[in-house]
Amino acid sequence: MRRYRKRDLGAVAVVVLVCGVVFASPALDRFAGVSLDILTALRWQAFGLRHDPASAPAVVVAIDEETFRTPPFAGSPSLTWTREIGRVLTAVVDGGAAVVGFDIVFPSSIEQSEIPFGEEPLGTRLRGFDRDFLRALASAAKSDKVVLGEVLHQDRPVRPAAGQRIAVGQQKNIRALNTHADPDDVVRRLPLWFSVGGRPLPSMALELAARALGTAPVREPDGTTVLAGWRVPSAVPGTQTLGFEGGADAVPTYSFADLRACAETGDADFFRRTFGGKVVLFGTLFDIEDRKVTSKRFATGVEAARGARCALPLPAAPAEPPPARSSIAGVYIHATAVNDLLRRTVPHELGRLGTTATALAAAGLAALGAMLLGPGLAVLAVLGLLAAWTAAGTVALQHGLVLPLVGPTLAALTATAGTIGWRLVAADREERFLRRSFALYLSPQVIDRMLEADEPPALGGEMRDVTVFFSDIAGFSSIAETMTPAALVAWMNAYLSEMTDIVEGCGGYVDKYIGDSIVAVFGAPANDPDHARNAVRAALRCRERLAVLNETAAFQGHHLAHRIGLNSGEALVGNIGSRRRFNYTVMSDAVNLASRLEGANKYFGTSIMASEETVSRTGDAFAWRELDAIRVRGRTRPVRILEPIAEAGRVPPEAAARAAVYADGLARFRARDFSGAAEAFGRIAAGDPPAALFEKRARELAAAPPGPDWEPVFTLEGK
Incomplete structure (x- = not known):
């Protein structure tokens, strides 16, 4: 809810007081x-x-x-x-x-x-x-x-x-x-x-x-x-x-x-x-x-x-x-x-005190609506309030009580106009400036948070549980070489706009664009207890949307594939940078791991990869298959990685069958049954890049069995 300074609340209180007293004063008894x-x-x-x-x-x-x-x-x-x-x-x-x-x-x-x-x-x-x-x-x-x-x-x-x-x-x-x-x-x-x-x-x-x-x-x-x-x-x-x-x-x-x-x-x-x-x-x-x-x-x-x-x-x-x-x-x-x-049915009219009280109450409610709502909704709310008051007055007169209409009506309308005027002239001026200035650079959630804090942006942050979303276009450099700069910009804007709309539609905040990459955060700046589910849902929808775009002329004949990495955990969220210039962004090891998982997709030939931390936060909302346990550069502890197949209840039968075969092969591989693993992976390797990768690894290990200190963890050689 929009917060106002004491100055604004005081000004509106004066508007209410003036409207209530003036429109209940003897000077207007004529009406x-x-x-x-x-x-x-x-x-x-x-x-x-x-x-x-x-x-x-x-x-x-x-x-x-x-x-x-x-x-x-x-x-x-x-x-x-x-x-x-x-x-x-x-x-x-x-x-x-x-x-x-x-x-x-x-x-x-x-x-x-x-x-x-x-x-x-x-x-x-x-x-x-x-x-x-x-x-x-x-x-x-x-x-x-x-x-x-x-x-x-x-x-x-x-x-x-x-x-x-x-x-x-x-x-x-x-x-x-x-x-x-x-x-x-x-x-x-x-x-x-x-x-x-x-x-x-x-x-x-x-x-x-x-x-x-x-x-x-x-x-x-x-x-x-x-x-x-x-x-x-x-x-x-x-x-x-x-x-x-x-x-x-x-x-x-x-x-x-x-x-x-x-x-x-x-x-x-x-x-x-x-x-x-x-x-x-x-x-x-x-x-x-x-x-x-x-x-x-x-x-x-x-x-x-x-x-x-x-x-x-x-x-x-x-x-x-x-x-x-x-x-x-x-x-x-x-x-x-x-x-x-x-x-004994002589109508009872409210005295000066009662008339003033009703005018003040009408002005106060109208001003409250004008403070909390936009001008159009505020006017509609006041008209609804006046209609309800008129209906109440009609019923009251049926029982012998005369409620004032003119004074409260004029007080409410004037208070609405006065409050909206104050907002336009003073109270919302800074908000409009911030929204105009940052609308193209910050998400609406960030701007709202700045306004709710009632203080200018400053360095600093807080630890929050978030899900980080990294995406990147596969083979972007080779595609860029074939296009003029103007065509490349138009093409990238079309792609980024489509993906950004999906991310923000699922509650995410786009932190930054790095060339063809998108860095987004779910769970900040707006609190979202379902940030992991929303991030996975956004990733699946981005993949679906890209498949549709590839069938249209919008991408000028280029068939794109992108890679998405997802990871959840504690991260420092806030304004980070120098004293003169900073960005609202996230920093932590959880962010680095999401970036590594995005790159790990190219080793497995997958398009979406999530850490077990993210998967554990999604409950039973999605169907997954575990890909492997990997060790990324810069981390000694391995991390289990999983691929989302589809939302729960929407898994195609052939995908479910392929996941079951893959799970059997992975279990055999981790049990050192390399020949059995190679045979299982081989059944689906022709149409499944991760299975083809594991078939090759299993056959190599079957031919040269590892020592007793071997662990089923794949170490990535690059980022």
């Missing part, structure tokens, strides 16, 4: 509410309605477009509707409604009209017109069943007409309808309290919920609200977050025109079935009036009074359904707030 909007839409798409609309504690009686088209309201100004409103109010209250709230304000009465009508003002001629309405209000107010709405606006509030205020007992049964809009003019919360006449009064929604529960809300000294023993969650002090459902039918809605006709027929049973125990809100449902953009703006539906009918049929469906709008009728804000309070 923070978008999280709730997005999650509301996603929750709606993923889970649909959380509650059965039929069980909704609050319902709406809508004065809608149908009402304006239905007699006796068609063509009549709304000021003349009060008597009919009073009739429906009485029917709803008599039907057992828990409480009725008015999201409609009638600030004046037709009885107060001063427009001349004949010799008197119109209001004088219509004196008593609102009497039925006022009586209905007064009757409902006596049992605390009605709450009128008002709109607070500095020193000019929009209040019900004086007669209505008197009928309901003044402020006792009047509550504010004002909403709370965020800086982006989206309604996501509703105030719980207002100051009216210097004293705090509950909002319309809080008042209706409290009356439905038969209790009074309590405002604690710390500003929190307690309703029937339950503390209302409040991220913004004095407000409740609105938990909108999606679509348009979460709050049952009934047409005022149908209810007026129902009251006229005297169908009291319908009112009992429909409104018994409910909180009923009278409000308007138009396309242009009293509409608000809320956190439901991405999950709205086509609104309509689709509740059960009593007297009038449903209006004919339009030829083309109207499109859903991003705004909703204001009455649904209060109905949603009442439902949340009575169900």
Whole structure:
């Protein structure tokens, strides 16, 4: 894993801290509410309605477009509707409604009209017109069943007409309808309290919920609200977050025109079935009036009074359904707030501390990914992280918890960009320089080790157990004499490239090229417990690949053979050379023996030869045949040498048979049965150079038997 300096880690920590704090700061609260909007839409798409609309504690009686088209309201100004409103109010209250709230304000009465009508003002001629309405209000107010709405606006509030205020007992049964809009003019919360006449009064929604529960809300000294023993969650002090459902039918809605006709027929049973125990809100449902953009703006539906009918049929469906709008009728804000309070499902938002913690966590994880991964993978990882966080937020909202999206998203993306930028500008600059400088001279493993050490290359090394690979082209000098220098270079590059790819593909490190020779190490610089197996596997694949290349035009008609020597053991591995120039290489007697074994192939006519040290480390991964015990120049101790036939399970039958005959001949030879050995070797000598060599030696010893101090060891006369 890439290691970084303390300077780099400190710089990234600063990036994380800045991103986390900035994107959770109050300066960006204008955009923070978008999280709730997005999650509301996603929750709606993923889970649909959380509650059965039929069980909704609050319902709406809508004065809608149908009402304006239905007699006796068609063509009549709304000021003349009060008597009919009073009739429906009485029917709803008599039907057992828990409480009725008015999201409609009638600030004046037709009885107060001063427009001349004949010799008197119109209001004088219509004196008593609102009497039925006022009586209905007064009757409902006596049992605390009605709450009128008002709109607070500095020193000019929009209040019900004086007669209505008197009928309901003044402020006792009047509550504010004002909403709370965020800086982006989206309604996501509703105030719980207002100051009216210097004293705090509950909002319309809080008042209706409290009356439905038969209790009074309590405002604690710390500003929190307690309703029937339950503390209302409040991220913004004095407000409740609105938990909108999606679509348009979460709050049952009934047409005022149908209810007026129902009251006229005297169908009291319908009112009992429909409104018994409910909180009923009278409000308007138009396309242009009293509409608000809320956190439901991405999950709205086509609104309509689709509740059960009593007297009038449903209006004919339009030829083309109207499109859903991003705004909703204001009455649904209060109905949603009442439902949340009575169900105790007011969403809980994280405070400033929680928002900052999530932003810091998102920035930290994003920065970690950007430090450990490449830029492309880091971006994909961050996008995956954000997708998972969004999914978690959707599920959390289903259970009433609002997780921030915008802050953590911006923090994560910015931290990713900042960390990648720091890596490009500072942290990875030295790494890129080293890789560019040494890519053509050192293996990727060596470069990685230099970078992991976090220090420049220096003289020194360590003892490691490795396998050394030496290869050389047979008859290279004679081939080189027949080629021009340019053709020779191109030919050698093709050969060395093919062999190097195999060596490195098997986990080896090419130490150096010496003319046509390749010196490679397995087990360093990267640790490899299977270095011996990988070295033998590389040697077999090099032999196979060379056989293929010999059949192509790539080698310009030259049929090549190469010799490979393998030996395993302890070796000094590291940077070796002078103070001004050195190489990453290996040194030891194990290295020298591998070189001698490569040369020993020419005596036996073999292409691959390995010492018993290497063979012992490969287990049963390969099939071998023992060639001989030899003594190389510079060593007094003999070494057993073996030839790999093939990987285990892939030995051709004829090769296995030849190896068995060879083993029999070698056993006879070492037992001084030279005639028997010569006979055994002779059976395969025609197609097997090592057997031909031993047949000749056995016949010579049979003709002139050696003394008692003879040992079956072949001493090489050259390198």
